[in-house]
Amino acid sequence: MSQGQPPRPAQQPEEQEQPVKYGDVFQVSAGELASKPIAPKDAAAAQAAESIVLGQTQKSGPASVMQSAADENVRRGILSRDHVTEAVSQGGVSISLDELNGQRVVTEAVAGEVVGKYAVTGVEETAAGPPISALDYAHAAKITIGQALESAALSAGNKSVDESDAAAIQAAEIRATRRNQLVPGGVAAHAQSAATHNARTPAEDKKTKLRDVLAGASSKLPDDKAVTKEDAEGVVAAEIRNKADMTTYPGGVPASVVAAASLNQKPTPTMRNSKGHLM
Secondary structure, eight states: OOSSOOOOOOOOOOOOOOOOBHHHHSOOOTTTGGGSBOOHHHHHHHHHHHHHHHSSOOTTSHHHHHHHHHHHHHHTTSSOTTOOOHHHHHHOEEEEEEEETTEEEEEEEETTEEEEEEEESSOOGGGOOOOBOTTTHHHHSOOBHHHHHHHHHHHSTTSBOOHHHHHHHHHHHHHHHTOSSOOTTSHHHHHHHHHHHHHTOOOGGGSOBHHHHHTTHHHHOSSOOBOOHHHHHHHHHHHHHTOTTOOOOTTSHHHHHHHHHHHHTSOOOOOBOTTSOBO
16 A cells, blocks of 8 residues: 555535425425425416416416426426425315405415415405315316417427427417417417527527427417317327428427327316305
């Protein structure tokens, strides 16, 4: 053994990127939920609950916060789009409505932990329903074409937009809006502009990506509808007609629309509100 050679310090393992957890964004107790990462299907359940009970997802509400956190966890490669937190799949997302000082107050809970309390107007007293689990989300609320496009922004967001993508997005928009023409300044128009730009741009890092076109697609559609099998077939056909190899891109627009149509074909469970009436 050679003398005078100090031992090398042991290499430290590379620090792993941490997920966004419930305790990072909500004032929840330091229990099981606080330490859990916010998963995409958790956010989907919250969005479904708000849409069913309140008529729409609330801007800057718990569901919106959860969606942003879940998107970040997917972007970091920590969670997959299909991930669900076990506590949420079991405990669900619940919303209650109460009168307080003449105001209608909404309380939202995830797995029994309150994550939001705020006042709203124009909500019927009988709207509050039973907890919606993350696993039951796809059954409780049909996935729309706009939501399927947003899903493609996550699953294939880094893909440069080409003519086949533009054709698929155009077919999706036409079916969502039930119009035989593009919406001026809409998703399909943006996609076609991106495809044209990319065809003239050699540098890959200068090209427009699917995430640039499809982010927030639901809000850019003047009308939207639940995805059907026929919608999926039309979008798939539009893409393959514009590809030399006659195939669809894995995780792209057609794949997301097909997945949404498949989920929408599952039977919807009977739901009752807090007074026991059918919803």
